[in-house]
Amino acid sequence: MTVTWTAAEQTAYKVKLIIFGETLHDSGWRSDTATSYLVPWVLANGFNYTLHVQTRNLKGLASDVVARNFGVSFIEPPRAFLAIAPQPAAGVIRATITNPTPAGTEPVLVSQELWRRPVTSPIINANPGFEGGSTAGWGPAVGGTGAPSTEQAQSGSWSYKVIPDGVSGIAYAETIKLPCTEGLTYDAYGWIRAVTANKPTAVFLRWYDAGGALLGATITTVLPPTAGVWRARSQLGVAPAGATQMTLCAGVGSTPAAGDIIYVDELRIRVADPSNGIRIAAGLPAGAVVDDWRRVVSGVEYEYRAVVRGANGASSFALWTP
Structure with a gap:
C-alpha cells in the first residue's frame, strides 16, 4: 500500500500503520521531501486499519498527526493450512502446506510464502479440538x-x-x-x-x-x-x-x-502478537513442503503461516500454526 500526502513545506516525514491500537509498522522519522511512502506490510482482508502521517517543516517543527481510517475488503484466495513436524535427525522443522481448491469467485493460487516467528503468548482456552x-x-x-x-x-x-x-x-x-x-x-x-x-x-x-x-x-x-x-x-x-x-x-x-x-x-x-515474523521461503507452489533450518534455536517454540497470493493480486493468511 502506498500513502500519499501534501505539505506546504517538508524536511522529514513519519508514517504509522495501526490496528486496534497496536502499531504494525512505524517508518520512524525520515529526512526526505518525498510525499509518498510504500508501507511494507501485507494488509489482511476484512480488517480496519488507521494510518498516521506527520511531517516536519523547514524549522524542524513537527506537524499534528493526520489520521485516516480505512477498511480492506476483497475476494481472497482460500487460506492454506499447515502441518508442522520437527525432524530431529535432519535438524530441521518441516512445514507441509495444504491449499484448498478455490470455490466460486475465489482466485487461484499464483505463489505463496512461508513465514516464521517465535511463540510469545500461550493459548488461554482449554480443549480447542474437543x-x-x-x-x-x-x-x-x-x-x-x-x-x-x-x-x-x-x-x-x-x-x-x-x-x-x-x-x-x-x-x-x-x-x-x-x-x-x-x-x-x-x-x-x-x-x-x-x-x-x-x-x-x-x-x-x-x-x-x-x-x-x-x-x-x-x-x-x-x-x-x-x-x-x-x-x-x-x-x-x-x-x-x-x-x-x-x-x-x-x-x-x-x-x-x-x-x-x-x-x-x-x-x-x-x-495478540503484532509481529509478522520473518519470511523463510517465497515463490512456493501449491502443496509445498519446506524444511526450515534457518537460524532455528534449540528450545525455542516456533509457529508458521503461509501467505497465499491469488491471481487477482489479493492475499490470504493462514492461521499461525505451532
Missing part, C-alpha cells in the same frame, strides 16, 4: 444445540457440531468465561465447516465484567462459507473498559435455518 468427545472448557451452544462429533474434523478425530434452532439470529459454540485484561488485544482463531453456503460464519469475542454482565462483543470479520469445506476464521479484539472476562465463540449468523449446521474445530485465543 478430542475424545470432551466439552471441558466449553459452555452449552447458544441459539441451537451442540455436541462433540466425529462426523467431521479439521484436525484429530473430533469437532463440535452446532445445529441452529431456526429462530435465533446467530447459533454458536462458546467457551466458559476466560480471564482478560482491559486494553489488551486478543487474537481468536479457528476453523468452521458449514454444511450449506446459505449463511455467513465467524469467530468472535464476547466481553464481560467481574459480575458476569455482558459489556459487548467484537465481531467484525463475517464471511460467507463454502459448503462442505473447512475455512479458517479469525478475529482481533481489544478488551473494553471494565472487562475482566471474555468468551471465545464460533458460529453462523443471519438467522440460520435448522439445516445450516456448522462444525467448529481447533478454536484458540491468546494475547
Whole structure:
C-alpha cells in the first residue's frame, strides 16, 4: 500500500500503520521531501486499519498527526493450512502446506510464502479440538444445540457440531468465561465447516465484567462459507473498559435455518502478537513442503503461516500454526 500526502513545506516525514491500537509498522522519522511512502506490510482482508502521517517543516517543527481510517475488503484466495513436524535427525522443522481448491469467485493460487516467528503468548482456552468427545472448557451452544462429533474434523478425530434452532439470529459454540485484561488485544482463531453456503460464519469475542454482565462483543470479520469445506476464521479484539472476562465463540449468523449446521474445530485465543515474523521461503507452489533450518534455536517454540497470493493480486493468511 502506498500513502500519499501534501505539505506546504517538508524536511522529514513519519508514517504509522495501526490496528486496534497496536502499531504494525512505524517508518520512524525520515529526512526526505518525498510525499509518498510504500508501507511494507501485507494488509489482511476484512480488517480496519488507521494510518498516521506527520511531517516536519523547514524549522524542524513537527506537524499534528493526520489520521485516516480505512477498511480492506476483497475476494481472497482460500487460506492454506499447515502441518508442522520437527525432524530431529535432519535438524530441521518441516512445514507441509495444504491449499484448498478455490470455490466460486475465489482466485487461484499464483505463489505463496512461508513465514516464521517465535511463540510469545500461550493459548488461554482449554480443549480447542474437543478430542475424545470432551466439552471441558466449553459452555452449552447458544441459539441451537451442540455436541462433540466425529462426523467431521479439521484436525484429530473430533469437532463440535452446532445445529441452529431456526429462530435465533446467530447459533454458536462458546467457551466458559476466560480471564482478560482491559486494553489488551486478543487474537481468536479457528476453523468452521458449514454444511450449506446459505449463511455467513465467524469467530468472535464476547466481553464481560467481574459480575458476569455482558459489556459487548467484537465481531467484525463475517464471511460467507463454502459448503462442505473447512475455512479458517479469525478475529482481533481489544478488551473494553471494565472487562475482566471474555468468551471465545464460533458460529453462523443471519438467522440460520435448522439445516445450516456448522462444525467448529481447533478454536484458540491468546494475547495478540503484532509481529509478522520473518519470511523463510517465497515463490512456493501449491502443496509445498519446506524444511526450515534457518537460524532455528534449540528450545525455542516456533509457529508458521503461509501467505497465499491469488491471481487477482489479493492475499490470504493462514492461521499461525505451532
